[in-house]
Amino acid sequence: MARFLPHPVLTVVIALVWLALVNTVSAGHLLLGLALGVGIPWFTQDYWPGHPRLKRPLKIVEYGLVVAWDILVSNVQVAYLVLFRRGESLRSRFVSVPLDLRTPEAVTVLAGTITLTPGTVSADLAADGGAILVHCLEADDPDAVVAGIKQRYERRLKEIFE
Amino acid sequence: MAFATELLVSALILIGAFFLVVGSFGLAKLPDLMRRLHGPTKATTLGIGALLLASMLYFLLVRGAPSLHEILISVFLFLTAPVTAHMIAKAHILRDGALQNTLPEAPDGAGWATLKPAREDAPAA
Numbered sequence: 001m002a003r004f005l006p007h008p009v010l011t012v013v014i015a016l017v018w019l020a021l022v023n024t025v026s027a028g029h030l031l032l033g034l035a036l037g038v039g040i041p042w043f044t045q046d047y048w049p050g051h052p053r054l055k056r057p058l059k060i061v062e063y064g065l066v067v068a069w070d071i072l073v074s075n076v077q078v079a080y081l082v083l084f085r086r087g088e089s090l091r092s093r094f095v096s097v098p099l100d101l102r103t104p105e106a107v108t109v110l111a112g113t114i115t116l117t118p119g120t121v122s123a124d125l126a127a128d129g130g131a132i133l134v135h136c137l138e139a140d141d142p143d144a145v146v147a148g149i150k151q152r153y154e155r156r157l158k159e160i161f162e
Numbered sequence: 163m164a165f166a167t168e169l170l171v172s173a174l175i176l177i178g179a180f181f182l183v184v185g186s187f188g189l190a191k192l193p194d195l196m197r198r199l200h201g202p203t204k205a206t207t208l209g210i211g212a213l214l215l216a217s218m219l220y221f222l223l224v225r226g227a228p229s230l231h232e233i234l235i236s237v238f239l240f241l242t243a244p245v246t247a248h249m250i251a252k253a254h255i256l257r258d259g260a261l262q263n264t265l266p267e268a269p270d271g272a273g274w275a276t277l278k279p280a281r282e283d284a285p286a287a
Contacts, residue, residue: 019230020234021231071204071208074204075209078204079181079184082184082185082191082192082201083187087192088193090192090197092196094264094266095266096265096266096267111248112244112245114244115243115247116203116240116243116244119200119204121196121247121251123196123248123251123254124276125274126268126272126275127268127274127275130268133255133265133266135251137197
């Protein structure tokens with residue numbers, strides 16, 4: 001099983017992406033998508049040595065909703081800052097966010113989430129992977145930013161991945 | 163029904179266009195590179211997202227032919243936008259010596275990955 005389907009989740013994702021690409025859902029395309037989903041991971045498995053495990057996949061839905069809501073709120077906030085504040089008056093700063101996450105996939109998702117949400121961009125990773133360097137557009141209190149990221153995103157990602 | 167649909171689609175297009183304009187405006191207006199990064203990475207996610215949602219609703223409700231391309235576009239956009247911003251930020255940190263001195267310390271004195279070339283003897287990640 002593991003030899004023929006080295007990445008079962010990737011198989012499903014490729015099949016779904018194929019259906020979305022051809023923009024039709026039919027038995028023939030489903031079959032072709034599944035064939036691609038089996039063939040591509042098998043053919044490229046040497047490049048995907050790791051096997052990330054999702055401990056609680058259903059939590060992804062909750063995480064997605066939280067992030068979608070934050071993207072909505074952050075857009076309004078950033079739009080307000082851009083339109084009504086002078087650029088020089090924004091208290092922008094770098095903040096170092098220490099990480100409890102160790103799974104590379106989880107850290108990647110967290111870095112992406114940080115960039116997509118409230119006034120923050122992930123700028124760099126510590127050499128040992130123990131922290132993310134985050135740039136905040138407007139932040140009085142760096143500790144509040146760190147606490148917010150850890151509480152809102154990292155805690156949920158830890159449940160999903162670790 | 164048709165009117166409500168058109169109203170909804172038009173509203174979404176206007177919202178999307180508004181946030182795209184704000185994002186581009188932020189890119190042009192903000193004073194330094196790190197602040198400028200905030201404009202396009204965020205204002206465009208909602209801007210493009212609203213436009214894609216409008217497109218999906220239009221094809222589903224007006225043309226009666228559901229379209230799935232928009233989902234793919236938003237997935238790819240959400241995957242690539244943060245990576246682009248991250249690489250631009252890393253390049254900026256690497257090139258700007260004055261900025262490097264103002265960065266907060268990484269915990270345990272590990273240093274930031276951009277400024278610390280991987281050691282030869284480091285274990286492969």
